[in-house]
Amino acid sequence: xxxxxxxAALTFRLRRMGHxxxxxxxxxxxxxxxxxxxxxxxxxxxxxxxxxxxxNEFDLEIKYGEDKITSTYIKSSNVYRPSLSLIGxxxxxxxxxxxxxxxxxxxxxxxxxxxxxxxxxxx
Numbered sequence: 001x002x003x004x005x006x007x008a009a010l011t012f013r014l015r016r017m018g019h020x021x022x023x024x025x026x027x028x029x030x031x032x033x034x035x036x037x038x039x040x041x042x043x044x045x046x047x048x049x050x051x052x053x054x055x056n057e058f059d060l061e062i063k064y065g066e067d068k069i070t071s072t073y074i075k076s077s078n079v080y081r082p083s084l085s086l087i088g089x090x091x092x093x094x095x096x097x098x099x100x101x102x103x104x105x106x107x108x109x110x111x112x113x114x115x116x117x118x119x120x121x122x123x
Contacts, residue, residue, distance in 0.1 A: 048073035076100035086111055
């Protein structure tokens with residue numbers, strides 16, 4: 001309880017001095033997060049993962065793009081399930097160019113199977 005009281009007292013004193021500590025905390029937190037994100041992306045560029053290694057390690061079945069496998073590398077550690085995108089909702093995708101790995105489960109495949117063929121092509 002003493003820590004909470006001291007924190008409140010410190011915030012009060014700083015606010016009287018013209019500091020907006022919640023805003024400063026938010027700004028600094030966002031800076032740290034962005035810095036770490038860039039570091040992670042830089043490391044992924046250096047440590048690219050060949051798609052062939054992923055396919056071999058997990059015994060994955062190739063559904064499309066077999067001709068591009070040897071020249072394709074995973075550069076992002078992001079994992080993306082495109083369920084909402086299949087129905088047209090894209091608002092939550094921050095960086096379309098850096099999605100990373102897309103995972104289609106039985107749910108996504110079942111959704112596509114239930115669509116008429118012409119609609120599957122348009123998605």
